[in-house]
Amino acid sequence: MSSEVTQPAADMTTLPSGLRIDRIETFAVELPTLRSFGVSGGSVAVAGQPSIRVLVKVSGEGVHGWGEATPIPAWTYETAESIVTTIDRYLAPAVLGLPVWNLDAVTYAFDRAINRGLSIGSPLAKSAVDVALHDLLGRAAGVPVGHLWGQRRLEQIELAWIVSGQGPAEVADCVAEGQAAGYRAFKVKVGLHGEATDLAVVAAVREAAPQAPLWVDANQGFNCAEAIRLAERLKALGVTAFEQPLPANDIAGLKRLRDHSPLPVALDESLRHPSDLATFIRLDAIDVAIAKVQRSGGLTLSRRLCQMAEDAGVRLMGSGLTDSDLGLAASLHLFSAHGLKDPVDLNGRQFLSSVYATESVRLDGGTAHVPTSPGLGVEVDESVVRKLAVDVLERRRA
Structure with a gap:
């Protein structure tokens, strides 16, 4: 199951020209786990049980990019549930309508939406959107991210x-x-x-x-x-x-x-x-x-x-x-x-x-x-993403 936040149609005559963020979608997907893995804080992955990753799709005027967040409660405080709700309810509304190239403005908007404390404030959620924007920019320009x-x-x-x-x-x-x-x-x-x-x-x-x-x-x-x-x-x-x-x-x-x-x-x-x-x-x-x-x-x-x-x-x-x-x-x-x-x-x-x-x-x-x-150089089959997506909020309530 996916969720998305969209930007209402803007009057482009009042905005600077250029590609703008008009949609951000989140997908909590279950990926096959090959081996078990643990750190000093606890388990990270268990063989035979799916591993949850939150994939994020950012779109702007027909171009899109993908990013990823890796919820590991044993390593940091962010969970699949918190990543999805943080992006959908706080980060996405803060950056919709911004030019996709203005990564500095995106970073500032993120910090205004989820401020720094002892951490930088929901880094995994912020990373997924930031990486998706880099992917989108590279695709729009036709070059790898490093270029x-x-x-x-x-x-x-x-x-x-x-x-x-x-x-x-x-x-x-x-x-x-x-x-x-x-x-x-x-x-x-x-x-x-x-x-x-x-x-x-x-x-x-x-x-x-x-x-x-x-x-x-x-x-x-x-x-x-x-x-x-x-x-x-x-x-x-x-x-x-x-x-x-x-x-x-x-x-x-x-x-x-x-x-x-x-x-x-x-x-x-x-x-x-x-x-x-x-x-x-x-x-x-x-x-x-x-x-x-x-x-x-x-x-x-x-x-x-x-x-x-x-x-x-x-x-x-x-x-x-x-x-x-x-x-x-x-x-x-x-x-x-x-x-x-x-x-x-x-x-x-x-x-x-x-x-x-x-x-x-x-x-x-x-x-x-x-x-x-x-x-990024990764082609995502969105039909597979949608098939693997789960509603982590409803699953936890069940």
Whole structure:
């Protein structure tokens, strides 16, 4: 089931010429889940149960674009229900009638509709609309998203295979599966088992892939003392980065960790807005900034964050939110634009199937090719989207 917000016909003689946003539709779709996946906060996907993604279609005078939101209550506060209602009742009415090219005005309107608090205010919902606008603009201009920015440094991006939830005895099979699929880099989710088991899991990954790039992600699962103790042991296993060990708002703890950790400390959940990155740079409390499209409310703010990191000499790495192919493509355009050469965690293909896409990102093993078609480079079969769509509000009431 879909919902939509439309703009009444405008008197174009009173408006500047140009393409304007005249319709925004949301579709909560059920996608097939291929494997189970969890983080320190809880379950993200369960094999055999559908994974909900909210797809957004933005239209303007016969042209349209698509975006995606990935509701993960175990990672952030947004749910499928809140994303749909936030877009339909707040974000869409705030931007209808705006020129599709005026992404700055859209960002300002979003902030007026859902203001910032400890987060930037419904980043996943905002991201879906922002990405759809980029897709629409690229399609209208007949060029890939990166060409709109005048910035496309890479044609291929290396992906990492995710190890999450397996015990030490199961790790070798998981790594072998990734290697058989052509992946050469691995990321391990820690904070799921306790320190001793976490270390045993990482050690088992290293044993199974002795030369592979390897980093760990705690998703805020530790306190400072635990993280410092664990970092010493992870360093000995050849881990290259320790991602978000502490709660996002523990700035003092992250500063102390950065001063004492033998591993580079990478920040993800802490970097909700470019201004957060500015704070950590001023405090000398960051080694690596993680670029993540949905966490930062879309491509507009993500580009600002990435450029700030580049200008400040902060290393950039990339990640996603178990996105389906629309989110995968958006991230690839961003990471290509900023030349991210480290393997990135864009794990959607590992855990779910984007059955709505008729043309999409090409993967050669663990290497993703940055799309060259207009917009995001993903062709969406709307008939499939409508068939997969569910009314998440009514389903919860039942």
